[in-house]
Amino acid sequence: MTATRTIATIGAHARSIMMTLAMLFTVIAMAPLHAQGPSDDSWVAPARAGQRANPLMPTTDVIKHGQELFHRDCEQCHGKAGRGDGPQSFSLEKHPADLASARVQSQPDGAFFWKVTEGRGVMPKATLGDKDKWSVILYIRTLAAAH
Numbered sequence: 001m002t003a004t005r006t007i008a009t010i011g012a013h014a015r016s017i018m019m020t021l022a023m024l025f026t027v028i029a030m031a032p033l034h035a036q037g038p039s040d041d042s043w044v045a046p047a048r049a050g051q052r053a054n055p056l057m058p059t060t061d062v063i064k065h066g067q068e069l070f071h072r073d074c075e076q077c078h079g080k081a082g083r084g085d086g087p088q089s090f091s092l093e094k095h096p097a098d099l100a101s102a103r104v105q106s107q108p109d110g111a112f113f114w115k116v117t118e119g120r121g122v123m124p125k126a127t128l129g130d131k132d133k134w135s136v137i138l139y140i141r142t143l144a145a146a147h
């Protein structure tokens, strides 16, 4: 009797160990897939939004205006040169994007316009009028050169 029960117990143990191993294996096998996915969490604007052209020309006045707005509304997070190191950036749950980076600069003005309008997470919706948004975007373009 005792022997039968012992065997049954060992059997149950073996089964649960096998189950645990199988689960562990699945988790390990899935891990690289997960890491390869879009896990850098890039923020992608809809293609249509990107097609919207900037109606402003990058004149000295427009860029200067954009710089003032950037300084007032964006710099605290994105930093003076747009590198994502503004004083407020360190207390945010998500690090602000590096606006001077190739990943960001490769996007069209329309994509920036859409993102600035929509906001995401800790990145607020801009409280700027359309013209001001387009101006600040032309200023952001000048940050790429300084990179």
Ligand code: HEC
Pocket (backbone or CB within 6 Å): 041, 042, 043, 069, 070, 073, 074, 075, 076, 077, 078, 088, 092, 094, 095, 096, 097, 103, 104, 107, 112, 115, 116, 120, 121, 122, 123, 124, 126, 136, 137
């Ligand atoms: C409170 C901090 C904060 C302020 C203020 C802020 N941003 Fe951001 N911004 C962020 C964060 C954080 C992200 C990354 C959001 C994400 O990917 O989820 C971001 C992302 C962006 C992006 C998208 C970059 C990409 O990944 O393609 C743009 C463009 C941008 N910000 C422009 C601006 C502009 C222009 C202003 C000012 C009008 C501004 N931001 C103000 C925190 C901020």
